[in-house]
Amino acid sequence: MRADARRNRQLLLEAAAAEFAEHGMEVSIARIAARAGVGKGTVFRHFATKEQLIIAIFGGQLDRLAAKGAELLSCADSEQALLVFMSDAINLQIADRAFCQAVTAELRRDPQLRAAGDRLAMAAGALIARAQADGVVRDDITGHDVVLLINAVAQATTPLGDTIPGLWQRYLSLVLDGLRPQAARPLPVPAPGFLAPPASDTGNDGPVHVAR
Incomplete structure (x- = not known):
């Protein structure tokens, strides 16, 4: 070029x-x-197409978050590293109106976007594995769980962000408490793949593997 x-x-x-x-x-x-x-x-x-432009932008955002996760692996405090990773990801979604909108059923079928989602989940999984080894995160949590929890906090608190700044921190703290091993109970279903296509998708891309 x-x-x-x-x-x-x-x-x-x-x-x-x-x-x-x-x-x-x-x-x-x-x-x-x-x-x-x-x-x-x-x-x-x-x-x-406009969809290709969206995929390029959104995929780049996912890869930048994944790179941040890899960078945080050098942090000596595994719990703090996970907190910073999740905080940065939530802040990105709150600041970017299009971030959550981009994950439509149609775009989830795009192999490039699904691959970027898996790279993000793998980065989150590496941070989780360190925290689990240090005994600060329960053993049944995966990188995909973390990505979905980030999305949940961002989407739940964004509508109130203008009137209650920093509200997301309250719910991230609750989420982190739920990740701790103390009083953990078995989870009823396994973790999903992050950008797995809808159940009706009959493509031949194969399953998206869950990363820890």
Whole structure:
């Protein structure tokens, strides 16, 4: 790819990410192009559909969170590392209106997005494994559990975020207490795959494995 094409692609990704974060998934391609300072044709030369653009942005966000998780493995305090990882992920979702909207049934079928989701769950699983080895997290928790719990806290508290700033911290604390081994009871069903396709999906991609 030529240097100018790479630059235009990066401008588009940055503009689209900002527009989606501020206004949600309904933002038009024309508005994204205007913010990037390019024409609509340039957008479609890089991304044939709006869905492809969304996948590129959302997949990049998942990979950045996964990289943060890998970085936190060097933290000596495994419990603090898990807290920072979950806090960063929740804050991203609260600040970005499009983050949760992007996980639609249709997009979950995209192999690139599912792979990015699995990489995030693996990063969370590595943090969980360290915390379990230190005895601060119950043994039946997986990386996929952590990702879903992050989503749950963000979605539950975002509507009240403007009137009660920092409310998510209360519920993250409750979640972390629930992850501790003290008084833990057996869980009724196993952890799911993070971006597993809907049950009606008959594709041949195979199952998404649960990472610890």
